[in-house]
Amino acid sequence: MNLETWNSELSHFLIGNNIVLCLYLILGVLGNGLVIFIYVVRMSKKSDDRYFIPSLAAIDACACVIGSSYALALNLLPVRFPGDFLCRALWFLSQSSTISGGTLLLVIAVHRYLKVCRPFVAKWSLKVKRMVVLGTLLTALVLSVPTIFLYGEIKVVSDRYTVGNVSLVGYRCGNKGSAGALLGYNLFLFIFAVTGIVVITICYSFIGKSIYSKVMTYRKSIKRSNVIPPRPDLSVSTITDIRRSKICEPSSTDNEVENGGLPEKPIEQEKGNMFLKIPDQSHQAKRRSHDKLVKANIPAMINHFHHYKYSYMFMTITLVFVIAYLPRIVIMLLESIFVQTFWHKPDSVVVGLLFLYRLYILNHVVNPFIYGFFDASFRHEVKYLICRHKKKPINPDSHTGH
Structure with a gap:
């Protein structure tokens, strides 16, 4: 048994995980590269709502390349990792890209809150936005510095395989610092992440409340403008006149009774039939009013989603980020608590834990698809590049959203 055979045996059960990582790498680079090209090169109109998209896409592309690689x-070289410097550098860059993505989403949430809920506050200038993006990157780099001291190349001694009565020795990339320092750092990251999530939730809650109040106000105005007055022949006074005329006028039925004949229909039944028709006509009037209201609401809802599409888009991106990133934080915290025993589990359990641990990369992969779902201009530009039309498509998104 040699080191290469031992390494192959350990990496064999991670083939499925490697395939997923390769998909992350390919889709993430292509998708985010396309986003950067279209928003920076193809779209001539610089929109305030789209400013942070190229920066976020660049961070996503770096996270996909660094995180997946x-x-x-780690999967292919579990006991043959090539060098201490490479281990520290990759840990530092991977942590930086992840933290910068989350911090930028926090900045975007604050920006959208000011834009939607505080529209009269002075808008961020181009210089302010650039400083904010730069500050986000610097914050992520500073928060990632401890990884340089906590992680590195570790010697691994096999307790199963030997060569000439000497145990096999390999090297992997992992925690090299003290358990207390690692626990403190991961606990700090957990608190930082939870605080960011709370702030983002508060910002988008206020945004949602503002949007909801505007929608309800608009719906009330639509209802007031579409109220149909009651028909004259269905008014209360008209119904009363009908009843009086039926009671006071001598009818043919009375004559028939006096002549010894039988009435064709009882009076009560006739009254009942008459009053059954009135609510039926009233129901039809209400139905017509409801149909008009629905028809008026359809273009209003389309305009609503067009107006607030960027707020909904960044809400979706943030929600996906939280769902994908929380498992990584929790596993890192548990790993720092149970340093010696956490990864000593059956292969199937390890595969599942690694999938959850690296699920954060999926957030960086799906963002281009979210842009395509919400931004019609981006979709048209993608179709233009794929189909290679001679004429550039007309920009369907001439209005700015919130």
């Missing part, structure tokens, strides 16, 4: 290296 680093994870593949």
Whole structure:
């Protein structure tokens, strides 16, 4: 048994995980590269709502390249990792890209809150936005510095395989610092992440409340403008006149009774039939009013989603980020608590934990699809590039959203 055979045996059960990581890498680079090209090069109109998209796409592309490559290296070389410097560098870059993405989403949430809920506050200038993006990157780099001291190349001694009565020795990338320091750092990251999530939730809650109040106000105005007055022949006074005329006028029925004949219909039944028709006509009037209201609401809802599409888009991106990133934070915290025993589990359990641990990369992969779902201009530009039309498509998104 040699080191290469031992390494192959350990990496064999991670083939499925490696395939997923390769998909992350390919889709993430292509998708985010396309986003950067279209928003920076193809779209001539610089929109305030789209400013942060290229920056976020660049961070996503870096996270996909660094995170997927680093994870593949750990999977393929579990006991043959090539060097202490590479281990520290990859850990630092991977942590930086992840933290910068989350911090930028926090900045975007605050920006959208000011834009939707505080529209009269001075808008961020281009210089302010650039400083904010730069500050986001610097914050992520500073928060990632401890990884340089906590992680590195570790010697691994096999307790199963020997060569000439000497145990096999390999090297992997992992925690090299003290358990207390690792626990403190991961606990700080957990608190930082939870605080960011709370702030983002508060911002988008206020945004949602503002949008809801505007929608309800608009619906009330639509209802007031579409109220149909009651028909004259269905008014209360008209119904009363009908009843009086039926009671006071001598009818043919009375004559028939006096002549010894039988009435064709009882009076009560006739009254009942008459009053059954009135609510039926009233129901039809209400139905027509409801149909008009629905028809008026359809273009209003389309205009609503067009107006607030960027707020909904960044809400969706943030929700996906939280869902994908929380498992990584929780596993890192548990790993720092149970340093010696956490990864000593059956292969199937390890595969599942690694999938959840690296699920954060999926957030960086799906963002281009979210842009395509919400931004019609981006979709048209993608179709233009794929189909290679001679004429550039007309920009369907001439209005700015919130």
